[in-house]
Amino acid sequence: MKPRRRSIYQRILDEIEKEAHIHPNYADLQNQFALLLMVEGEMERAEVHFLKALRLNPKYREAILNLAFLYMEMRRWKKAEEILLPEVKRNPRDGFLHHVLGILYLQTGRQKEATVRIRKAIQYHSHYQDYYKKKGMWQRGTIHLDQKAEKALKKVHLDPYAQFHNFIGLNLAQKGKFAQAVKELKKAAGLKPDEFIFHANLGTVYYYQGAYSKAIQEFQKALKIDPLYGMGYANLSYIYGLMSRTQEALRYMEKAVQLNPRYADLHYNLALLYNDRKQYKKAFFELKKALRINPHYLFARINLGVLYEDQKKWKEARREYKKILRITPNDEHIQKRLKRIS
């Protein structure tokens, strides 16, 4: 590792250690701290903090998986298996868990059990078929381990490292260090290209940076992996909005609302898009939906009042403004609007 890189990691490790010390009961911090320790090679200390995270939140999936990966790194196969088996029992259709167990069994020479798990991984997530084929481990429904496949096998359990780069990338992005964040997130996506969240995070950082076409590309990659990732469509809509390409913005926001019908904010944004295109009927509909979800959504109510005013529906406009003044009685703008139509 280059010294400059090393110092970034060390600085973040120190920060998280301090935070974990201040907030010892935050499972998230314990998990992050343990992950950083693990990548630094401090396996025993990492184990202590993963276990602490799990004591605080026994259902914390990320910490469970990280601990299993740690044990696999430490070649404590039995321990890793003990963690993964109950998880797979809880989530029998989780392809990733079957995949990890398959890898564990392959590493320990239990090919028969590995085959069962890999078959299940493929059954629940078709992506794994291509994955094993590409690695040369899967041919005609059975496992093949030649020299090339053996070599590939040694590199397969890289998930915690991908998580690590993802975490570092997000941490740097929070500090506004976007260029460094992009480097880390690219590493994460490179290690685990099928993980939609890495592409989504990369897209978000490009979006913050103002690199819109790269952001669009990454969100589209994320959506290809997980087409039900509604916020990905919303982010694409915001990016097209920034580019003043409202036709595309509208298309993506409609999709985002369709996938997340309970998000008042998305209905509000969709209403703005309809309103801008003078599709007032649809704008009314979306604003009312936003208000049904969150009756205190002030901006939606202001927009609704203004729309009623446009339609010369004074009574309805007054009703909306009065509702707003019940929440914010000192809102001079609304007072003025109400006075004008009273």
Next chain:
Amino acid sequence: MLKEDFVIQANIRQMLTRTEINVSQIEFGTVRGVVYIRGTFQFSRSDPSWDSDKAKDFTAQTLYSLEKKIRRIEGVSDVIFQLNNWRKEKGHWFHVKIIKREEKNET
């Protein structure tokens, strides 16, 4: 021609996420070019070495600069801040204590 509200809204969203302002504590909306910002204005992280006066000065400066930036967005005709911990009076930002509901009820 007025810039579309959605475009303004998207610009504000990006502007806020690029700062250290705690966006989970504020809401924003755009109504025919008028931008509304409501909620509690605070930072997601602060420098522990700062005393309360320095932190207040920095927050006030951030509010001035935020308002300036928002007004520079094409199509924005006004910016209305409805913050419960900061108030602008005669062109100056003042920190105001948040009165909790229970305290209010007691008086």
